[in-house]
Amino acid sequence: MSHIPAFAPLVLDPAAEVERISQWLREKLRLDLRKRGLVLGLSGGIDSSLCAALAAKALSAKNVFALYMPENDSDPESLRLGRAVAETFGIDSTLEDIGPALAAMGCYARRDSAIREAVPEYGDGWASKIVFDSTMTTGGYNISSLVVRTPDGEMRKVRLPASAYLGIVAATNMKQRSRKQLEYYHADRLNFAVLGTPNRLEYDQGFFVKNGDGAADIKPIAHLYKSQVYQLAAHLGVPAEILSRPPTTDTYSLPQTQEEFYFALPYDKMDICLYGLNHGLPAETIAAATGLSSSQVELVWADITAKRKVARYLHCAPLVMDEPIG
DSSP, X not given: OXXXXXXXXXOXXXXXXXXXXXHHHHHIIIIIIOOSXXXXXXXXXXXXXXXXXXXXXXXXXXXXXXXXXXXXXOOHHHHHHHHHHXXXXXXXXXXOOOHHHXXXXXXXXXXXXXXXXXXXXXXXXXXXXXXXXXXXXXXXXXXXXXXXXXXXXXXXXXXXXXXXXXXXXHHHHHHHHXXXXXXXXXXXXXXXXXXXXXXHHHHHHTOXXXXXXXXXXXXXTTTSOHHHHHHHHHHHTOOHHHHTSOOBOOOSSSOXXXXXXXXXXXXXXXXXXXXXXXXTOOHHHHHHHHTOOHHHHHHHHHHHHHHHHHHHHHHOOOOOSSOOOO
């Protein structure tokens, strides 16, 4: 995070916003979803931590159930921090290790096979992640590359052919979809609804897997900019080490920030750029607030617009002819 000064339009009254979300959650759960509680996955990240805190505040902790769903590439810190959140808010929880299931489905083998299209010697003892050279440095294009670490610690960065990139992403998406299957199992078992955890940046620009972490019955923070997520999390007492932890994907075997994988800027600047685009503010105003140039702001806006085109498919319900209901 770049620690730019707070952008006034994004500053909330945390107590009022928490109460507004809490009332909305109770109303939707009772009248629309007709469920008695909420299930969510706890990753140790800021978004799921805030959602857990909001759910416990709105419904009481006894009506919230959390899952920890690590796999072979997960950072052990994620499990520790997820448990700290559940303990902080008194939420019942369980551990579901999805690594063996993913291995049985060929998630890791399929991913490694795709990686070997670009790095033929890739195998046991190696680690990897996908990164993007963002629109800010390439003049308007997001260029994907693969970063690998050899067993002796050497780091390499190679360009990915399209087939390798798609193969790696397709295999990796199994992780999010497997987690969602377990969330719905426990939701069905408890007669609860599944709570989704995307913030506004992620929801708006398609930073989720369709029928994976994008699937949920209710999404209570999808209207919140990321900086607002931090405001509410601090207000509700989310553990300080989560508040200070950089946002990560915790998906690849090498550590990976959300900025290097998807977003063009740190979240505080992305928030301001997105707000400016949403509200028709001049590029010069946003440039002054972020420390960017006006031309850089225009590049970020073009990138947001491009990602929204991709996100349109991710948000679509299944297409049917002659709508059969209603």
